[in-house]
Amino acid sequence: MKTILVAINAKYEHEGLAAWYLKAACLNNGVDITVLQYSINDSNQKIWSGIIDEEPDVACFSCYIWNRILVQNLISDLKKVRPETVVVVGGPEVCYEGAEDDFKSYGADYVIKGEGENQLPGLLLKLKDQENIETVYRPSEDLEDKGYVSPFIPEYLDRINGRISYIESSRGCPYNCSYCLSSISRGLEYFPLEEIFGGINALVDAGAKVIKFIDRSFNVNNRHSLEIWKYIKRFSKENVTFHFEINPDRLNDEQMKILYEMPNGLIQIEAGIQSTNPETLKAVSRVMDVDLALENIRKIMSWGNIHVHADLIAGLPYEDMDSFKKSFNAIYSVKAHHLQLGFLKLLQGTRIRDEAEKHHYQYRSYPPYEVLSNRYMSPKEIMMLKGIEEALDRFCNSGRLNFTLDYVQTLFPSAFDLYHDLSLWLKERKWLFMPFSAIRLYELFRDFSLEAGADPEILESLLCLDYVCSLKTTAIPEALLNPNGSKAGLVALEPGDFADREWIDSVGRNQFRRRFIGLEGYCPVINGLNIEYKRSRAVVDTKDVDPVTGRAGLTVG
Missing domain, CATH: 3.40.50.280 (Cobalamin-binding domain)
Structure with a gap:
């Protein structure tokens, strides 16, 4: 057969x-x-x-x-x-x-x-x-239950070199979020740690680029999560990253300590906040201490050793536009490396779908069953958030504008207002939802920021710093360096312009030009909780790449 x-x-x-x-x-x-x-x-x-x-x-x-x-x-x-x-x-x-x-x-x-x-x-x-x-x-009882089944057979392992692989150390979820399919099943089963360790070894040996744990709430079992986090530290010299979906408000002191000690770039965490509205969270049966969750994410971000992905869902019950704006700004304020703005999916079999009439949900009748409108948001408002999602993903989550975004945000009442106005600006010029190159991204954001009142010289400096750091290059496009035909904002330095001639000579002048770029302009300087923009010199080392952000190292001063 x-x-x-x-x-x-x-x-x-x-x-x-x-x-x-x-x-x-x-x-x-x-x-x-x-x-x-x-x-x-x-x-x-x-x-x-x-x-x-x-x-x-x-x-x-x-x-x-x-x-x-x-x-x-x-x-x-x-x-x-x-x-x-x-x-x-x-x-x-x-x-x-x-x-x-x-x-x-x-x-x-x-x-x-x-x-x-x-x-x-x-x-x-x-x-x-x-x-x-x-x-x-329905299975008959005469088929023997052979316990844990490892999916990591040779045929699978032969396929994952350089790719994203998956592993689960538990199945099920202790929570009952009304929009999640995990709420349909009951119970939470943990697999034997020795089997999980064997699976990790096999995936690393097979050359997996990323190993994603698909456990729904990885850290709810303290001993289980600590044992796995301790185990993976041995792979810090391997070219692999581990991804975990966590409940940030359930991180205890032991877990925070081991996360703090993780080698740079070894792990990523995904923290689903979804909303900061208490009524909304109660309606979807999501139990979370939002303030503690945000505080823990801020702490992790301050360490700089872990890539953080935060989640926000649009279209939840009782979340109107004002409420959503508050949720967006609160979650954005933790400065996660990636903020995913998703839209509610009314999956078949979930309680939120059964309650669709109560909240006046209109949603797509075909996969992925995404929300179109509800009692709290009109179709136009949902579409407006779609535009914000696009702007956020292109200009923030790409990691190409870190310095510039921090500055330009100060020109707007809030982060939400920044991305709202940016999405409308792009839409008016027919660029929203359209593909464009990396250099076009910088040019578009430059033009938008100038119209918003940005200082041309500060903006020019920050855009160029972002360009060379994110693309890891020593060449700045002429159009980006001199948007107004003036060299007053940023100056590219020659090796001879640096006082530390011994360092230049030790690197070699030709090698210096290929690997480093020196710039003089307005650079971000952190002063307490504030960022100041002072004219100073900066050096970007394109070979010194941060394993967490993927950006080249920058030294100011």
């Missing part, structure tokens, strides 16, 4: 775990299965050709919000040309009540709900023996 498992990832560099858990479980039960891995960026013809070439007796599909429509169409097409092929579908998009009817209408024969490791092997064995099975497969 030829069985294939079709897995279509959100991106090529993201190698999902589900298919490999299932294959490992099948192998453990003596069932052979072929995994076909694609991404949604692959052409439909490539995926279709791969399936047909296999001539499968059984075709299994792993279904998520990013591939649901494609998977349904593939099932429909497959049943037209190979009606004898048995189609099995599982994944988050089949967990809701009535999913079996939806997928059966496209031609699916069986639906597996919930965890598949102990279900798919049993189903395939029954199909092989030609037993009668219900459409929604």
Whole structure:
């Protein structure tokens, strides 16, 4: 019996775990299965050709919000040309009540709900023996539960060199957020630490670029999280980064201490705040001490050794525009390296979707089921926030304008007002949602900032410093260096302009020009809690790259 498992990832560099858990479980039960891995960026013809070439007796599909429509169409097409092929579908998009009817209408024969490791092997064995099975497969008790199944089989490890890989040390979530699919399941299971350590070793040895723990609330179990954080410190010399999704208000003194001691760039943390409105958080059953969460993130940011990703959700209950603006400004103020402004998705099976009528939700009827409007925000306001999301992602999250953004923000009442006005400015000039180059980004932000009242000389200096630090180059484009045809703002220095001639000679003048750039202009100088812009000299070392920010090192003075 030829069985294939079709897995279509959100991106090529993201190698999902589900298919490999299932294959490992099948192998453990003596069932052979072929995994076909694609991404949604692959052409439909490539995926279709791969399936047909296999001539499968059984075709299994792993279904998520990013591939649901494609998977349904593939099932429909497959049943037209190979009606004898048995189609099995599982994944988050089949967990809701009535999913079996939806997928059966496209031609699916069986639906597996919930965890598949102990279900798919049993189903395939029954199909092989030609037993009668219900459409929604439920495992029989005669299939032995073989405990933890490691997805890190050789076939998987051969694929992840230089890519993002995933690992989970626990499954489930102790919280009950109404918009999350994890709220559907009950319980929280922790996997054996020795198995997790073995998985980490295998992923590092295989050359994974990033190892992302997909635990929903990694740090809620103190001992478990500390043991893993202690273990990964041994990989500080390896070219790998570990990513964790944490609850920042649940970080205790022990956890903060070990995070403080982490080598620069070894880990990233993702902290979901979502909103600072107490009524909103209560409505979605999200339990959080927001003030403590923000305070802990600020502390971590002050250390400079950990990349911080903060999350904010637009479209939640009781969050009108004024409330959202407060949430945005509060979360932005912690200066996380990446602030993700996401939009509520009313996923099938979640409580927030069941309460849609209560809050007058209008949302897309197709994946990803994103909010269009609700009782608290009009369609125009949601679209306005979409523009802010675009401006935030391009100009802030890119990490290309760190110095300049700090300065330009002082020209606006708040950070929200800055990105609101920037998005409108881009929209008026037909640049919003349009692709543009790195140099165009700097030119656009320069023009916007000048119109907002920025000092031309300070702005020129900061833009050029940002340019050479973020692109790690010693060449500044002429248009950026002299936007008004004047050299009064910033001056590029020659090696001979520096007083420390011994240092220049030790580096070598030719090597200096390739690696370093000296500039004289208005540089940011931190004075207590404030940033002052004083005319001084700065040196950028393009080889001294911060592993946390990816920017070149800057020395002022």
